[in-house]
Amino acid sequence: MVQLKLTDEATNRDDMRDGFCCDRNNPHSCCHREEDSRSHHSNLHKSSDWKLADDPSCNPEHPLKVTFEEITSAAYRIKPGIVNTPCTRSHMSGLTGMDIYLKKDFLQNTGSFKERGARYAMLMLSQERRQKGVIAASLGNHAQAVCYHGHLLKIPVTVVMPIIAPIMKIQKCKEFNANVIMEGKDMAEARKIAIKLAKEKGFTYINGYDHPQIIAGQGTIALEILEQVQDIDAIVVPTGGGGLLAGVAVAVKTLNPEIKIIGVESERCASFTMAMKSERPVSTPIEGTLADGLAVPMVGYNAWETAKSLVDKMVVVKEEWIAVAILRMVELEKCVVEGAGAVGLAAILAGQLDEFKGKRVVLILSGGNIDTTILGRCLERGLAADGRLVKCKVTVSDRPGGISELCKIISSIGVSIKDVIHERAWVTSDVFSVEVKVVCETRDYTHSLELRDLLMNRYKKVKFDNLPENLAVSSTNEN
Numbered sequence: 001m002v003q004l005k006l007t008d009e010a011t012n013r014d015d016m017r018d019g020f021c022c023d024r025n026n027p028h029s030c031c032h033r034e035e036d037s038r039s040h041h042s043n044l045h046k047s048s049d050w051k052l053a054d055d056p057s058c059n060p061e062h063p064l065k066v067t068f069e070e071i072t073s074a075a076y077r078i079k080p081g082i083v084n085t086p087c088t089r090s091h092m093s094g095l096t097g098m099d100i101y102l103k104k105d106f107l108q109n110t111g112s113f114k115e116r117g118a119r120y121a122m123l124m125l126s127q128e129r130r131q132k133g134v135i136a137a138s139l140g141n142h143a144q145a146v147c148y149h150g151h152l153l154k155i156p157v158t159v160v161m162p163i164i165a166p167i168m169k170i171q172k173c174k175e176f177n178a179n180v181i182m183e184g185k186d187m188a189e190a191r192k193i194a195i196k197l198a199k200e201k202g203f204t205y206i207n208g209y210d211h212p213q214i215i216a217g218q219g220t221i222a223l224e225i226l227e228q229v230q231d232i233d234a235i236v237v238p239t240g241g242g243g244l245l246a247g248v249a250v251a252v253k254t255l256n257p258e259i260k261i262i263g264v265e266s267e268r269c270a271s272f273t274m275a276m277k278s279e280r281p282v283s284t285p286i287e288g289t290l291a292d293g294l295a296v297p298m299v300g301y302n303a304w305e306t307a308k309s310l311v312d313k314m315v316v317v318k319e320e321w322i323a324v325a326i327l328r329m330v331e332l333e334k335c336v337v338e339g340a341g342a343v344g345l346a347a348i349l350a351g352q353l354d355e356f357k358g359k360r361v362v363l364i365l366s367g368g369n370i371d372t373t374i375l376g377r378c379l380e381r382g383l384a385a386d387g388r389l390v391k392c393k394v395t396v397s398d399r400p401g402g403i404s405e406l407c408k409i410i411s412s413i414g415v416s417i418k419d420v421i422h423e424r425a426w427v428t429s430d431v432f433s434v435e436v437k438v439v440c441e442t443r444d445y446t447h448s449l450e451l452r453d454l455l456m457n458r459y460k461k462v463k464f465d466n467l468p469e470n471l472a473v474s475s476t477n478e479n
Contacts, residue, residue, distance in 0.1 A: 055195060058210045060281075063305035066212050068254040071219035071247060074120040078217060081119050081152060083108050087228040087362065091332050096348050099360040101229050105221060106337055106368030110144040110172065112293075113244060113366045114208065117217030118145035121206050122153055124213055130155045135203040137161075137194035139187060140169030141293055141367050142208030147176035158203060160194040162186050166371045186286075188297065209241025210300025219247025225362055226252070232259050233359035236344035238366045239263035239272045239314070240294035242303030248364070249310035260312040262353065264343040266291040270316045275299045276308075290322045290378055293340030293367055315353065320385035321346040326375075327382030329365075338370040339378070384466055387445030389418070391437065392452075395461035398434040406436060409458060415451050416441040435461075 057064075085107045090100040105113040122134060133156030136146045143159040150157035158179040161170060164186065173180050181197075184190035198205035207214060221244070225235065235252060239245045249261045263272055268289035275281045281299040289295055325342035328349065329335045344363035347353050353361070370378070383389035396402040403422060410417055419439040442448045448467060455462045 055191075055205060055207050055210070057205075057212065058207055058301050060301045063301040064212050066215045066219070066246060066250055066302065066306045068250055070212070070216040071223070071251050074116070074213070074216040075220040075223050077123050078116060078119045078220065081149065082116055082220075084224055087225055090363075092328065092345070095332075097357045098348065098353075099358075100348070101232075101360070101362045102333065102335070103221065103225050103228075103362055103364045104335065106335070106341055106365050110141070110148045111367060111369040112141035112145060113218060113221055113364070114141045114145035115149060116220050117208075117211070117214030117243065117247075118142065118206070119149040119153075120217035120220075121211055121213040122146070122149055122155055125155070125204060129204050132202045132204070133157060134206050135160070135194050135198050135201075136206045136208060137184075137187065137190040138208050139165050139292060139295075141369055143178075143180075144169060144172050144176075144369070146206060147173045147178040150178065151176040158194075158197065158201075160184065160190045160197070162190040166369070166374070168371050169369055172369075187295075207300070209243035209296060210302045211243075212302055215243045215247045215300075215303060215306060217247070218244045219251045221364065222248040222251035225364075226255055229360070229362055231360055232256075232362055234260040234262055234312075234353075234356055235362045235364070236262045236264055236347065236353070237364055238291070238294060238340050238343050239265050240269075240291075240340065241296040242272055242275075242299040242307055244364070244366065245272070245311065246300075246303040246307035249307045253310045260356075261310060262344075262347075263311055263314045264347045265314065265316050266294055266322065266339070266343065267316050267318050269295045269297065270314075271296055271299050272304075272311075273314045273316055275304055276311075276314060280304070290319055290326070290339035290374075290381075291343055293338055294343065315347045317343055317346040317350055317352065320381065321350040323378050323381035324349055324385050325382075326370075326378045327386065330379065335365065336368055336370065336375065337365050338367045341365040341367045383441065387448045387467060388442050389439065390442060390448045390451070390467060391439050391465045392455065393435055393437050393461075393463045393465070394455055394459050395433050395435050396459065398432050402434065403436055406438070406459075409454065410438065410440060410451065413447075413450055413454060414443070415447070 085105045087101050087103040090102050093100045108115045135158040136142055137160045143161055147157050147159060159173055160181045160183060162184040163182055170180060183193050195205055197203060235248060237245045237248050245263045252259050252261060265272055266289045268287040269284060271284040274284045281301055281304050283298050286295050286297050322339050322342055325346035328345060329337050329342055380389060394406060396406050407417060417438060418441055421437040423435050442451060452464055
């Protein structure tokens with residue numbers, strides 16, 4: 001069991017509610033209280049790279065390193081308002097050859113780990129700042145967390161959400177009586193709008209992944225994991241802006257340096273991996289990804305400073321494995337998680353963490369806020385990537401009964417036909433033939449191969465488009 005030793009300094013800091021705990025002899029280890037911070041930052045504004053429009057808590061020239069003491073303080077303060085979520089052994093342990101445990105933080109009230117940091121940041125506000133209110137920019141999870149805990153703590157909340165934000169997350173924010181502003185084509189624009197409004201209205205801007213108190217709050221999940229699971233070999237952390245990774249890394253490495261910290265990103269936005277290559281946060285292009293919660297174009301400066309020396313390995317996963325991981329979670333664990341919450345399992349399924357075979361690994365399931373329409377697409381993509389939803393083109397006789405015979409052959413081995421489209425105009429070689437496109441659902445990959453062999457033995461022209469790996473095949477069988 002992990003014993004949290006909270007000193008008077010860590011638990012009684014009413015004079016620092018606007019700032020963060022810090023070592024006064026090391027001004028860059030954490031923030032000073034607000035009046036010291038204002039003086040500190042005023043000198044930094046002289047830098048050509050540091051503009052007044054930027055977030056005052058995230059200075060690229062003087063990043064702040066979050067300490068273990070701040071994480072234990074956060075754990076003490078947020079405990080009454082945060083769910084201590086279960087961390088249970090996975091049914092997939094036998095299938096993967098690892099002893100896998102799932103930290104189910106999607107079971108928080110708003111469906112995301114983001115509540116931890118949001119609550120801590122708002123608890124540390126002075127009474128004056130609470131009355132003025134807070135503002136955040138977010139695609140959804142951070143916005144929901146701020147709105148929910150702002151509602152509980154009676155703090156006015158404004159959130160700026162880009163127009164691409166999921167409808168479900170927008171509605172949830174409105175249900176907590178927040179002022180929701182839909183502006184900006186992406187997170188970068190929404191963030192600029194939020195910071196501008198903070199300066200104009202006197203709101204406190206709360207960065208969703210790089211504010212030091214946010215990082216400290218996210219780190220509390222590691223303290224719970226270490227109490228719930230013994231003899232851990234590795235903890236796998238979904239990584240976007242780096243706040244969760246930084247908080248977890250500090251807590252774990254302080255208490256047990258032997259535990260490996262593994263960060264996982266989508267290949268569509270590998271910002272932490274790019275930062276490691278460049279040895280500093282750099283802007284990274286974003287492509288559409290199933291793990292939209294991790295689509296942060298640049299790692300936070302404070303998160304990078306805190307985590308860079310503590311992370312043992314970064315893994316970049318492909319989109320198809322994220323889809324398969326979401327499917328596995330639904331089928332085998334009865335857990336509905338968003339893409340960001342599934343990337344840890346995706347890395348294991350893709351064989352990118354095979355060095356932990358036979359060892360105990362904890363996966364953080366960070367969020368479960370996925371639109372039902374997106375979930376449907378994810379499940380279909382997962383089935384396709386898994387070789388259980390296949391698409392083939394078969395050229396059959398255009399005489400009566402030709403397409404009917406094809407359907408009977410497919411159904412004879414228990415394959416379910418999901419869709420059939422036939423085309424005549426583009427079959428130039430034979431006016432008495434028709435090309436039929438069929439989408440089929442099979443039991444598993446072996447069943448798909450059985451279907452492939454059956455059709456190739458029966459028809460001259462057969463093409464399978466989407467069998468996994470490099471197994472897409474075609475045939476011009478003349479038998």
